[in-house]
Amino acid sequence: MFLIVHTGRMEVAVEDTKDAEHYIRALKAFRRRHQGLRGVFLIHDGDPTHTAGDTQEYLAGCGTWWRPRLTPAHASWLNQAEMLVGAFGGHYLKRGSWGDRAAFIDHVLASGPEYNRRYAHPFEWTWTNAKMRLWFAKHAH
Template sequence: LHPPRHCRILCLDEKTHIQALERLYPTLPVRPGWVERQEFEYLRHGTVDLFAAFDVLTGQVFAQCYQRHTNREFRHFLRALRSRDPDSRWHLIVDNAGFHKKQEVLDWCAAQRPKVTLHWLPTHGSWLNQVEIWFSILSRKCLRRASVRSTQDLRNLIHRFITTWNTHFAHPFEWTYTGKPLAVAPQHYELLAA
């Protein structure tokens, strides 16, 4: 991928309804012959919605937590994101969520100088959005074992993870999919039907 100079390519999406769970009992750590055991009982302290932008070239993530995920929050997120780099042209890759196509969002993008261009992924193509890979990392490395006492604690945990990611682990994701399995798939379907 070789974008023009002074151009940013960002994959945007939202991870909704992240639960602020407080475990009632401590997780039992790994020991020889035993796997880690996590108590299934918890108190639920609400949810958080996370908007995130993954920079395709650097792997850096910018994200903000909100109570809801409407076009109002999305526009607020875009303005905050834009304030970090107002002098570059932007190409934003987004899915087909309704609020990504609201007139207010389109008007905001059209009014930006340098230009901000939205690119919508095809229907059922969210797996093409690289921020989804990062959401998976966030879930596995940060959220799965978390025990928090409030939505504010959850927000702080997420933002600490993002800071650590950007400081120590940020890297562009390397695409390895070639499309070849799709060429083989119809043969497998014939075998299954037989």
């Protein structure tokens, strides 16, 4: 999924395989759909598809259009896309059962536009710098 942070809307990318080649294909498709933008901060985790040499080479070859940033290890709570997955899943995947991968994909693709119409909104951060420092002080042992 791609999360458009300022609107909370999502774009679903379904690829046959989870590897750098397919991730790059999804990135290229996203860029084509949003070619009017001057650039995008691409915030992703340290998944091997995101950190692969081919992925890094593609991103570097795009100049400043893609501005990739990696979230720290074990910090998925920082990633607003994780919040999107939770919100979408709560509305459309909870208690679901699909006979096969194709049925699941069909369901997600059909549900995405409805999620964007009914529920999409920017995620509001409530974790302040002061709260973070208190948490770290308490758990640093």
